[in-house]
Amino acid sequence: xxxxxxxxxxxxxxxxxxxxxxxxxxxxxxxxxxxxxxxxxxxxxxxxxxxxxxxxxxxxxxxxxxxxxxxxxxxxxxxxxxxxxxxxxxxxxxxxxxxxxxxxxxxxxxxxx
Amino acid sequence: xxxxxxxxxxxxxxxxxxxxxxxxxxxxxxxxxxxxxxxxxxxxxxxxxxxxxxxxxxxxxxxxxxxxxxxxxxxxxxxxxxxxxxxxxxxxxxxxxxxxxxxxxxxxxx
Numbered sequence: 308x309x310x311x312x313x314x315x316x317x318x319x320x321x322x323x324x325x326x327x328x329x330x331x332x333x334x335x336x337x338x339x340x341x342x343x344x345x346x347x348x349x350x351x352x353x354x355x356x357x358x359x360x361x362x363x364x365x366x367x368x369x370x371x372x373x374x375x376x377x378x379x380x381x382x383x384x385x386x387x388x389x390x391x392x393x394x395x396x397x398x399x400x401x402x403x404x405x406x407x408x409x410x411x412x413x414x415x416x417x418x419x420x
Numbered sequence: 421x422x423x424x425x426x427x428x429x430x431x432x433x434x435x436x437x438x439x440x441x442x443x444x445x446x447x448x449x450x451x452x453x454x455x456x457x458x459x460x461x462x463x464x465x466x467x468x469x470x471x472x473x474x475x476x477x478x479x480x481x482x483x484x485x486x487x488x489x490x491x492x493x494x495x496x497x498x499x500x501x502x503x504x505x506x507x508x509x510x511x512x513x514x515x516x517x518x519x520x521x522x523x524x525x526x527x528x529x530x
Contacts, residue, residue: 340518349424349507349520350464365517397463408454408509409518411463 310334313398313412319420320385320392328383328415330398336410337403339381343367344395356381357403385417393418423447426508426521434529437498441524443508444490452511453484455493457504458523464507467493498528 311332320326332339338357342350352365356375370389375381381400385392395416399409426443433439445453453470468475470482470491481494491510495502508521 342520347428347522349522350518351520352517355517395461408452408456408466408469410466413463 311398311400311410311412313396313415315415316413318415318417320417321420323387325384325386326417328385328396328398328417330381330383330412331379332381332398332400332412333379334400334410335378336400337378338401338409339375340399340401340409341365341371341373341381341383342397342399344397350397353383422521423519424508424510424521426506426524428522428524430525430527432527432529433498435498435500437528438494438496439498439526440495441493441506441508441526442490443492443521444488445508445510445519446489447510447512447519448486448489450489450510450512453482453491454509454511454518455480455482455491456507456509456520458507459504464520467506495526498526500528500530503527 314329340355341353344350351367353371354373356362362375372384397414398412401409424445455467456464457467458464468477470484474483479496483492505523505525507523510519
């Protein structure tokens with residue numbers, strides 16, 4: 308079945324540690340996105356990529372980094388510079404077509420130890 | 421003013437009721453509109469796209485009013501399984517960035 312796989316489902320970060328969240332899709336979508344969701348709030352865009360080897364900052368990119376070496380993969384690193392990383396992280400993908408919606412993975416919950 | 425605004429609710433309705441949600445957006449150049457459903461602690465899932473002429477999918481009807489810059493979602497004959505948070509989503513710009521509303525929480529009561 309085609310879809311988006313995020314791992315791990317739950318992740319704990321120690322102070323000063325970088326952690327990487329995985330996102331893989333087999334939908335052959337060109338565009339991939341990372342969002343952060345805090346309780347009771349909407350999704351906020353961290354980074355997005357419309358093509359391999361290219362990505363753009365979203366609204367809240369500080370403290371995060373990404374790479375897009377393969378079409379299928381768009382990992383997100385939460386660096387130690389992100390002082391409030393506890394949130395629900397969602398990866399999405401879509402074709403590069405403005406009429407097409409985005410489809411989401413089932414998310415990673417990140418907490419601070 | 422937020423780019424996409426929704427009434428957060430909660431809306432508590434009995435089974436079988438009809439309920440309507442509205443959403444306003446500020447960017448008049450917005451191009452695509454969607455309603456997503458999000459269950460507690462789960463990812464958002466596409467409920468339906470919203471077309472200019474309005475569209476219906478079973479018990480769900482979505483409408484778009486570009487002049488007033490709002491979209492609506494009508495749910496008829498509510499089921500217990502409709503309980504969720506409904507997210508209004510607007511796509512703008514050449515990069516097709518999506519802007520999400522904060523969501524409207526619906527609880528359908530037996």
